[in-house]
Amino acid sequence: MEEKKGSQKSNELLRSTLLQVERAAAHLSLDAGILKLLQEPKRCLTVSIPIRRDDGSLEIFQGYRVQHNLARGPAKGGIRFHQDATLEEVIALAALMTWKCAVVNIPYGGAKGAIVCNPKELSLAELERLTRRYTMEISLIIGPEKDIPAPDVNTNPQVMAWIMDTYSMQLGYSVPAVVTGKPIELGGSLGRNEATGTGCVYTIEEAASHTGLELKGASVAIQGFGNAGSVAATYLGDLGCRVVAVSDTQGGIFNTDGLNIASVKEFKTRTGTVAGYPDATPLTQEELLTLECDILVPAALENQITVTNASGVKAKIVAEAANGPVSVEADEVLYQKGILVIPDILANAGGVVVSYFEWVQGIQHFFWSQDEVNRELRQRMVSSFRDVYELARREQVSLRTAAYMIALSRVEKAVSLRGIFV
Ligand SMILES: NC(=O)c1ccc[n+]([C@@H]2O[C@H](COP(=O)([O-])OP(=O)(O)OC[C@H]3O[C@@H](n4cnc5c(N)ncnc54)[C@H](O)[C@@H]3O)[C@@H](O)[C@H]2O)c1
Secondary structure, three states, rough: OHHHHHHHHHHHHHHHHHHHHHHHOOOOOHHHHHHHOOOOOOEEEEEEEEEEEOOOOEEEEEEEEEEOOOOOOOOOEEEEOOOOOHHHHHHHHHHHHHHHHHHOOOEEEEEEEEEEOOHHOHHHHHHHHHHHHHHHHHHHOOOOOOEEEOOOOOOOOHHHHHHHHHHHHHHHOOOOHHHOOOOOHHHOOOOOOOOHHHHHHHHHHHHHHHHHOOOOOOEEEOOOOOOHHHHHHHHHHHOOOOEEEEEEEEEEEOOOOOOOHHHHHHHHHOOOOOOOOOOEEEEOOHHHHOOOOOOOOEOOOOEEEEEOOHHHOOOEEEOOOOOOOHHHHHHHHHHHHEEEEHHHHHOOOOHHHHHHHHHHHHHOOOOOHHHHHHHHHHHHHHHHHHHHHHHHHHHOHHHHHHHHHHHHHHHHHHHHHHHHHH
């Protein structure tokens, strides 16, 4: 049953992504053949990953690496470890990466990878063996000029270090630029860990200033208190917002005066969840998404706001820190309600932007200060937001459609210039 639910969700994400491209393409005069090409992944690699469990038994896991489009540069995209991951989901997420890199104008195509596993059921040693064997299997298609993985759900700098080490051992020298999101000690970039959450908040600041929303005192609800969600919560708190609700897989918490985010983080580190945090009342996921608040940040997984709950969403701004959290039909409902949705390919692009900075620093062996990283990140997020907002206003379309229009035009141009080799 769980497996069925996971695969339905991933099919839904793929359907939403394809539909979204069609919707944006309807506003552009694109070559129909090239549009068809842009809807297909370039390469899908499925691998079996045998590992020895700590008890000596052999277990085979399934893994994927998908490259969606390489016209604008090497493929770029995260690797997630999740029990519900499917090939359809990875294809959709790889396509989102193509559009994301294009909308913020960095010279990459899109990719994504996954291992179907529940990392919470694996020891650290098993996770390392799984990561290294997966890396060996996908080494056929990754590399600093080919495809550069990064962290995603349930993967982190340590996992990236294992990938970098495994890849480097095959070549006989260190290749830091094969992954981003590495530990700082191994050539990671300052600010990379926080970049998705920080970049998301930069777009929220822009959205607020364009719509006249005063951020000081504005109420915020955040679904998902992991890398992206907890950083966004901290930074929004620093800007004077009241973060009234946050959640994770175990449940949500609510405090109308605003949660003390540092203290919630400390509680989560200690107990593994935000649920049960003492200075708050419990809240269901559904209640969080439909809470009376100014800003809603879905920062967990895809397909959280669907036609069944979209009409209940009351926020003025929805900033998609997660990939694909709003279904295509729900998106239409939110648009009709006048809610400003900052689409995932823009709102959470901060991670890949700083990954790009990390890759550039790795290739040049010359490292930037945190201030420099944040300054460049803000500049890119703000200018991308303004381009999207301006186009949306001019064409009378949603920010999502405008973002896809910009991304599609850039990728289509690259494909056309390179030509089709037959
Ligand atoms: N980390 C990045 O750099 C990055 C970049 C771009 C996009 N994203 C996207 O952001 C989202 C979160 O990624 P992350 O890196 O923060 O992952 P993470 O694993 O650090 O955090 C995910 C959080 O969501 C919670 N969660 C999962 N399912 C939930 C549910 N149904 N309801 C409530 N909470 C739930 C988890 O408990 C966890 O707190 C994903 O969609 C990911 O693809 C992440």
